[in-house]
Amino acid sequence: MxxxxxxxxxxxxxxxxxxxxxxxxxxxxxxxxxxxxxxxxxAPVTYSYEVTVVNLTNGQPLSPVAVVLHQEGHLWTVGESASEALELMAEGGDNSEILAMENVMASASGEAPVGPGHSDTITVSIEDVADANLSVATMLVNTNDAFTGLDSVDLAELEVGASWSTMSMAYDAGTEANSELQSTIPGPAAGGNGFDAARDDVDFVAMHPGVVTKDDGLMESVLTSHHRFDNPVAKIIVTRMQ
Amino acid sequence: MKKTSALILSALATTTMSTQAADIDIHIQNLTQGIYFTPLLVTAHSDEAALFHVGEAASGELQAMAEGADISGLESIADGVSANSSANPAGGLLAPGASTMTMLSTSADNTRLSIVGMLLPTNDGFVGLDSWHIPSEAGTYTIYLNGYDAGTEANDELITGGGAPGVPGIPAAPGGNGGTNGTGVTDMNGSEVIHIHPGNIGDDMIDGGKSDVDSRVHRWLNPVAKVTVTVN
Known part of the structure; x- marks a missing residue:
């Protein structure tokens, strides 16, 4: 009352x-x-955002892009251990657990991987929450556990029709050693396994050091010079539609 | 928002551009997964001083820092120009992924912020910030730092303990994951001015190979550090 x-x-x-x-x-x-x-x-007030992710790499398809709105929490924090949901996405490209995270208030996923030079636009909407944070996550699939995206971008100041864009960096989930072995990389360059629950790396998220590849002397690597990347790896454009 | 702030700043320029003392908090995070920062020097100085400039040759003091992690020479230079400095805020190495924090009370003319620390394991790599203009407007500002090469030593990538200026080799791989008995990537020092570090090459051989650093662990891509400055 x-x-x-x-x-x-x-x-x-x-x-x-x-x-x-x-x-x-x-x-x-x-x-x-x-x-x-x-x-x-x-009447409920709908806040709707269009998120476009442009793949800037030469040979790293991006797994279907997860776009989530939340008010609390982070998808990842540099220097801290990755969540299991992030590990699943960063090692295997499976974003289902990120979309289902407890703090997520609204979510959307791209339907297919985004090839190098291509882009995907995903719309996410939420009712009656003007100050949601936006997070975006997608795997560089020809790697052990590289990903890119945005963590907790405050959208409260974005007006209807306005856009904001940024370049995003490559992160390393720190959950799988960067062996570059065929058996450990899920992307088309390798066709190996993605997610492995065992953690055999530093176990904290950091900036990715890049891939070495067999063309640069790592003879057991399944990767070639085509799979090398540098920052930034994606351009992300956010437009508030309503 | 940033554009708006910039406009406001220029509108108020006559009042805010004058030099003023400030209390600033400086948070520094190592963003890499396998590179250590040796003791950092964080210093606020006037626009007439600098620790280094990209594209110019390193001073002997910068060389000592970049090759052997010795910041005492740079600290003396800073003290000599009445800079406000914080030496070694992390109390030793700043490990991959780790953070440190320090505060500076800057005197009126010390409006520029510089930060340096050696990258290990490298021959003469360092994380650097050169003369960033400390805003007079209170707020929190984020800066991403790159890895630089002092241009004073060949990047042979051999962990020999060599850290004194002019002595080849890498002082140490603090993570304990370096190799031995490499033949050396190169004995040529390329550019002799300070430049963006080309990165470690490394190899996957603990014993032998060209390099004593691990190509899967000791490479990096820029940026290597995130600095968050709060002007109070």
């Missing part, structure tokens, strides 16, 4: 009428019995 009263003084129970009417600074006529008439529920 208290929560309703501060929004509308018309919607009050007779027993509380005297107190509430006085508190609202309106009529103090205690003899009047107010009519209990709930106001129509306010």
């Amino acid at each position: 208290i929560m309703v009263m501060h929004k509308s003084c018309r919607f009050v129970l007779p027993a509380l009428a005297a107190f509430v009417l006085a508190a609202c600074g309106g009529s103090s006529n205690n003899d009047h019995t107010p009519v209990v008439q709930p106001p129509p529920p306010p």
